[in-house]
Amino acid sequence: MLKVNSTRQAASQTRLLRLIAFLYGLFAYAVFLFTIVYAVGFVSGIGVPKTIDTGPEASVIDALSINTLLMALFAIQHTGMARKGFKNCWTRYVPTCIERSTYVLLASLCLMLLFWQWRPLPAVVWQVEDPDVFVMIATLSFVGWATVFSSTFLIDHFELFGMRHVTANLSGRGIPAPQFKKPLYYKFVRHPIYLGFIIAFWAAPVMTIGHLLFAAVTTAYIFVGIFFEERDLLQLFGEQYRQYKRQAGMLIPWRKVG
Ligand SMILES: C[S@@+](CC[C@H](N)C(=O)[O-])C[C@H]1O[C@@H](n2cnc3c(N)ncnc32)[C@H](O)[C@@H]1O
DSSP: OOHHHHHHHHHHHHEEEEEEEEHHHHHHHHHHHHHHHHHHHHHTTOOSOTTTOOOOOOOHHHHHHHHHHHHHHHHHHHHHSSSSHHHHHHHHTTGGHHHHHHHHHHHHHHHHHHHHHHHOOEEEEEEEHHHHHHHHHHHHHHHHHHHHHHHHHHHHHHHHTTTTHHHHTTTTOOOOOOOOOOGGGGGTBHHHHHHHHHHHOOOOEEEHHHHHHHHHHHHHHHHHHHHHHHHHHHHHHHHHHHHHHHHSSSSOOBBOOO
């Protein structure tokens, strides 16, 4: 009887822990959604209180140092915590089912810190005067954001942002192993999410020094990120990914059939 009771107790404790993990994952996902929607407003300068071109005034040197530090913090967190060695190490302390959600949560917090503390450098580098061209370039930027969002769904939105892990854990299933995919525009370009970001950051009808700094550093970071990501993907998917590299462009869409 005592044994039955303690087994029941253990089972309900497991259910409770799974539910807590799920709610944590949901919270991390909600924070991510808020952050990415804010990012669109921050870069485009539309609909948010603090944009890339607004905020506390600072000298050029201070603004350059603070902004670079903020971007470096994000880059270190985002690339460092995605590495296999780091994951193996910190999943000794953080349960595997919430590892991805924690990664997403910390990346979102780094970005929110960046949005909050970013110092504007408002000198204009270029400004499009023609209203039609202005609208065209602004629209192109939103095409970039649309590419980012749609690509996350093509590759597996809920896996990327940790929800697949916590829902699998909640229902007592194992965490699904990553699958190699090349749906739709992944057939032509290996990194449509990063391509979307580059388009969204550079397609600016008004480009200030601050915005240019952001676009240039994030673009450089994307190339570093791709280097590490592709190294991991080659390890994970082997010949399949090696062949894919021969068949599709990295950031410029092209496709070699066969
Ligand atoms: C932020 S996403 C970026 C995906 C891709 N680099 C892009 O720009 O569309 C990073 C995750 O996608 C995964 N990933 C990248 N390409 C993939 C592919 N072709 N199939 C499956 N997973 C992929 C990586 O393992 C990594 O966990």
